[in-house]
Amino acid sequence: MSAPAITETKSATPVAPAAPPPVEKIKIKVDGREIEVPKMMPDWQGRLQPTTMLQACQLAAQEVPHYCYHPKLPIAGNCRMCLVEFGTPMMGPDRKPVLNEDGSTKIAKSVLPYEPTTPRGAIACATPISPGMEIYPSSPATKQMREAVLESLLINHPLDCPICDQAGECKLQEYSVEHGQAQSSFVEAKVHKPKAVDLGPRIVLDDERCILCTRCIRFTKDIAGDDALGIVNRGSYNTIAAWKPGAFDNNYTLNTVDICPVGALTSKDFRFQMRVWFLKETKSLCTSCGTGCNTVIGSREEKVYRYEPRQNDAVNSTWMCDSGRLNYKWINRDDRLKDVLVSGAKSTWTTAIKEISGKLVKAPQGSVAIVASARQTTEELYLLKKLASKLGALTDSVPREGEGDKLLVNADKNPNSNGARLTGIAFTEMGINLPKIADGIRAGRIQTLIVFGEDVTKCGIGADVLAKLDTLIVSDILPNETTRKAHYLLPGCAHVEKRGTFVNVKGRLQKFMKAVEPKGDARPEWEFLHDLVENLTGKNGYASIEGLFNQMAKDVPAFAGLEWGKLGDTGVTVKF
């Protein structure tokens, strides 16, 4: 047997987070409650900068409403929504703090210089804290400031929520309810700006709804590195525009739809498809490349409507690429494999699994080969490896190389290449065994081929070679040349229809959840693989994904000590 056994892979343990260096802390008061906050905190690039009032309030569990501030973007400070009233310790002429009669420090509230009775707020997102500072995020003055800012932001807003895709996840709606006032004192005609502007191939802009927070401009300039957007015209006629109509077309444009706090930027793909409040949100992963961006699947009534990125600072920050985000339509394709086929005729799982088990039990050692897919979950690959060990089978998976970029897209287009390597299905150089398998079939040594999720006719095992096999067992999601040749066809599931884990290119082990039910008779691969392994080895395995994962963690050295329940939403990094 040439493939390495599971126990031969290098032993490793999950990386424990390094002990943080001692942090210098300062004491401030938020709404009268004293807390200690770090003097410096990471900014959008992760560099330490003086802590801002907004960050301090967040640490004190006091949410400060904001539009232009985004933790992963440079600070602009233009929406004014995060205005808060604050005060600093009063200093005497001797530069010593002035004390109250009871001995406490006297606080000088920030006021207008020409009107000392009027509080003067500061934008919390860009004002650093200082020792002894007092912030009042829920004082009457702060509330008044918020009401006034919201009224001003709504002056030219069209309030066309019934036809706006953002309704339901719109910060303008939310803050208007929470912090706004019922009436506007603006009686003049609203300024009308262009609607449904074609900003790029995937983005539509409604200029009337825009509150000019410039999040999209900052994102595309500083994160995506494509300085395509800017503001044109003056005053009330301020308008977001691409440098040339339709020129906003980099691979990260749809992130601006996520960060747009209002309904100005909308996705052409999702536009008018479904209202967001109907969507069930499921934590999942993107499978389009080896990066493994964390996603949220929005689905309703067994239909996937959109993917959105989910924050994971160890993988994708809060972004994902457009190509990965739009790669979901095949899930609802009409030609999805839905039936169990035995020699082309419709059959049942019980019959098929029984017949396959019978054939595999009788198969001589080394007469079976397995071509797995690095698009399968780690659990499925682990079960296939178990099967291979029992049968003495040659295994491999198919490499899938493409183009990567500097931000998120990886050149490895398989989501679980490292999972295939760690479970022992594939070698470091993936696909090295495929010619051997082809030769084995031609020479008649290999009579049974098990293929999971790949079209082997495209990687050296052509239709003429497949014709020489006694038994071809194929599991796939969509029909291809190999599935048409299969003696046993087992319909599998897309990742949105099952649970499991992937190991990304950097060794991050992450789990994903099930959003919709499998189509037709299709079953998650790990379920029927579990049945097969049980029939062949005689050992009862685990019938749940949790148990299966925990069993795998015991058997695969790289996953030692891990448990399904302890993976969390953002996964753990494994060493290999």
Place this chain on the structure above:
Amino acid sequence: MIVKRTQLTWWERLYLPALIGGFKVTLRHFKNTITGRTRVTQQYPEEPTKVPPGYRGAPYLVRDQDGDTKCVSCQLCEFICPPKAIKIIPPGDSGLQSDRANAEKMPREFEINMLRCIFCGFCQEVCPEEAIFLKQDFSLTGLARGEMVFNKEKLLSLGGTHAGIQKWKHKLDEAEEQETFPIQT
């Protein structure tokens, strides 16, 4: 508080006068019915029933005074509907554009399952466009379940017209007035 029991007089304690008084009323009604002076029984369904104004009957979609579909497919009624009787298929980006130029969208399909509908009126109350109204129809019949699922076309034809403030038209007029501003590129 203590309520004092009324002392009945001798005449009242006799009870018979009250009894006879009651019979008089009965006899009067009997006579009026026999002679046809009062008619209580309504010959439904031969005679249609008149329901009071504000009666909550079946919900239908309405058009505005220009004959345009008012519904913009915001799906709030679908969300609020307690028995989940309403199903809306939104237009999608390349789908059906609205009758009115700047309303941007209207439903591709709008179905109300009248077998499920409980005539509660939440849809009318929640509608931000005044596009759905509970009309006076209370007796809906059909020979199959499928017949009782009313589609957009049927709902619009049953609903008729409801003149409103036409906010989209006003918005459009306002925008057209401002066209003088040099944004054209």
